[in-house]
């Protein structure tokens with residue numbers, strides 16, 4: 001767990017703005033996220049639910065997918081804010097895997113609308129993540 005710096009606090013503010021756009025008519029649980037690239041660009045995301053519940057996209061993945069589809073791949077930090085005064089916005093397992101794909105050292109700032117926050121790295125949040133090296137054909141099919 002690390003101390004928050006000014007950049008982290010700004011990213012929480014961006015994620016809080018994104019939370020306002022959450023489409024969560026089923027769970028009524030609004031989540032916002034904001035990811036900052038190494039170049040300093042910020043992409044926001046919110047959760048987007050569906051009447052077919054399993055199609056829901058989490059706020060973190062919305063933010064990352066928006067950034068990647070704009071050509072970004074180098075991420076410095078990501079903030080998550082949940083509309084709650086009881087508990088922080090901790091990323092779900094699927095989102096942890098998606099964050100780990102791009103940067104195991106990425107700072108993940110978990111926060112809530114009551115002003116509580118905590119910071120950990122993507123690697124701390126998902127030890128032993130599945131990684132591209134495991135898809136090495138030599139390892140799958142040794143000659």
Ligand code: THU
Nearest residue numbers: 027029031047058059090091092
């Ligand atoms: N949700 C997120 O957006 N991020 C997470 O890491 C956890 C869960 C959303 C998905 C769904 O719309 C709602 O929270 C309740 O699960």
